[in-house]
Each structure stands twice: as C-alpha cells, then as structure tokens.
Amino acid sequence: MPVEGAVGIEGKVLLPSPPPHIAMLRFSQNAGFPAHAAPFDVDVVCLEGSGFVLVGEDSYPFRAGEQVRWPANLMHRLWTESEPMTTLMVELGSWDAT
Numbered sequence: 001m002p003v004e005g006a007v008g009i010e011g012k013v014l015l016p017s018p019p020p021h022i023a024m025l026r027f028s029q030n031a032g033f034p035a036h037a038a039p040f041d042v043d044v045v046c047l048e049g050s051g052f053v054l055v056g057e058d059s060y061p062f063r064a065g066e067q068v069r070w071p072a073n074l075m076h077r078l079w080t081e082s083e084p085m086t087t088l089m090v091e092l093g094s095w096d097a098t
Helices: none
Strands: 007-015 021-032 042-055 058-063 067-070 076-079 085-091
Touching: 021 042
Parallel strands: none
Antiparallel strands: 007 021, 021 076, 021 085, 042 058, 042 067, 042 076, 042 085
C-alpha cells in the first residue's frame, strides 16, 4: 500500500509491519487501483458500501459484510462505480520478503 495508479482511495494503516499488515481503505465513487499480484495472501473485508473485486480473471460485486481472499501471486483488484466503499485489508506477508 499504496498501489501505483490508485485513484480516489484514502488509506489508514492500523497495524504496520511485521505481518500481518492491516489497513482500512476508503474508496470514493469511481475509485480503484489497477490489477496487480502480491507474493502473499491478502484477506479483504467490505465494511461499508459496495464495489467490485477481481480475483484472477473473475470479477464479482463486493458488498458490506462480504470477504474475499486473494491468493499469493494471483492478479487482484478493488474498485467502485456509483457508491463509495470501505474495506479492511489484511496482508499476510511482506513485500520485503523475497
């Protein structure tokens, strides 16, 4: 966090590294970040509002109360269209670990 190319997202780190790294992300309308992969699993919970989630090549609506896991090394993305969304993101690894 942050992802290059992200638009309309405010982030607040709740638990910094070492892992797990936990952050709250607030997406305005028409916000999001480009698809990318991480070298670790990431859990995401939609706390408020709704948007969309990409996991690999499949995209789905993502609404308050739902959660998703992005497996390591798989392309993923979050974005909004007509409604804002607040998420809790839990990164289960470190970008520094190689």
